[in-house]
Amino acid sequence: MNQYNNHFIESLNLDKCNSCPVSTISFCTILDEHGLEEFSAMSTTKIYSDSELIFTEGKVNQYVGSIIEGIVKIYKLLDDGRQQIVSLAFPGDLLGNIIDPEYSYFAEAIGQCKICFYQVSRINNFAESNPLIYRSILTKTNEQLSDARDWLLLLGRKSAKEKIASFLLLLADRNNAKSTQPRFKIPLKRQEIADFLGLTIETVSRNFSNFKNQQIIREQVGHMVTIVDFNLLKSIS
């Protein structure tokens, strides 16, 4: 009876991971079936609605999350309210880290998000017997560092026009848009784009208008955008 019960729970957990849409790209993908069994039992899935705060700067770092669905913006604030988005996290991306004592940024859901959480302390315990999880987290962290450094180049050295072009290409890439005229939804409001690119909302709007006038992009209702001249956008970026 107890035996059956245990088996039932474990298989439930594994089912959860087996049916997980990011199981092949999340940091847990490195685990074998045995590790995953133990690991999945530690996870809690939570759904956030648009604009809900996930992490708050300065709070104790208790959880890391793996994004299952949706997009999360990671941002920092100056005292006077100026905001800079330092990362956009997509499905499969890791939220937070297992090292720092506190969160050093805010994380907020853009649209509805589904996130799989783990307690930092439990991951660290788990890693004692499954140290490969460190390599997996390192791989994700390394990607984030690489992205952050690309963005440093953009913020420090690119013009507004180049920034907008780079932003559009980033979104096309994250949407795996393979077409020569990729079409996707821009998940950010103009103000958020401005906070991502280190610009003002007016500059963003003007540059979008220019691209539309020059037929480089088309914009439909609901922030759907089509990149008409991909190569031109690439050369601008």
Next chain:
Amino acid sequence: MNQYNNHFIESLNLDKCNSCPVSTISFCTILDEHGLEEFSAMSTTKIYSDSELIFTEGKVNQYVGSIIEGIVKIYKLLDDGRQQIVSLAFPGDLLGNIIDPEYSYFAEAIGQCKICFYQVSRINNFAESNPLIYRSILTKTNEQLSDARDWLLLLGRKSAKEKIASFLLLLADRNNAKSTQPRFKIPLKRQEIADFLGLTIETVSRNFSNFKNQQIIREQVGHMVTIVDFNLLKSIS
């Protein structure tokens, strides 16, 4: 005879680490004596003179390094030559990573540098029996990510004046200057400061002049600087 010989070699390697000035802050600090013995045998120390290239973007990622002495600038370039320094690496900092197939930036010595190198492939092999090295590298990578994100906020949202103030405080911090009027050498040329802060050399120069005129800092020959009004500089940043 053979026995003595082995012992001699091993103790030489360990001596090298025992006398290493960054042994308590480098990523190898996590290793116990046994691990260190094996690890130290894999290392090669190299000295670079000012402006020497250490890594080149696009080249195969063969080595990671731990800085023993000196400062290294990590930078990226746009096609037209615009440059952005994405990181300044100090003694104890890790250069490169063990994940990517290629370097994605340039690394260049600022002044004379002493660097302890390891082959990426050998670190990965070593980690199979010493997986804690992953955690140690993760910790260093995580620091770099945190620094990069602080810099994203600076580049995206701070004014030239605020950038210069932040830069001076960063240097004071890296020099462990505990005094109320910290004094240290600015290791970068004006052009490099500009490339670090996303500014032009003229803007950097003008803002330094302003700070000097307002008696917030003093500058002596040889780029030695004294922060006269630390609190004011902090509030500006």
Next chain:
DNA sequence: TGTCTAATTTGACTAAAATCAAACTTAGCT
């Protein structure tokens, strides 16, 4: 110490993006 070059500073002017303000559009709600 003097000479030469590189680095830095300063000035005048320009350009890019920010600010301020208003009009217009979209999306959600009753």
Next chain:
DNA sequence: AGCTAAGTTTGATTTTAGTCAAATTAGACA
């Protein structure tokens, strides 16, 4: 469908930092 608030666009103007040019200073080396 009409109302409302939020979001976006556009225009006029200002500000900041960039550009171009020249003068000055610092550093390396004979």
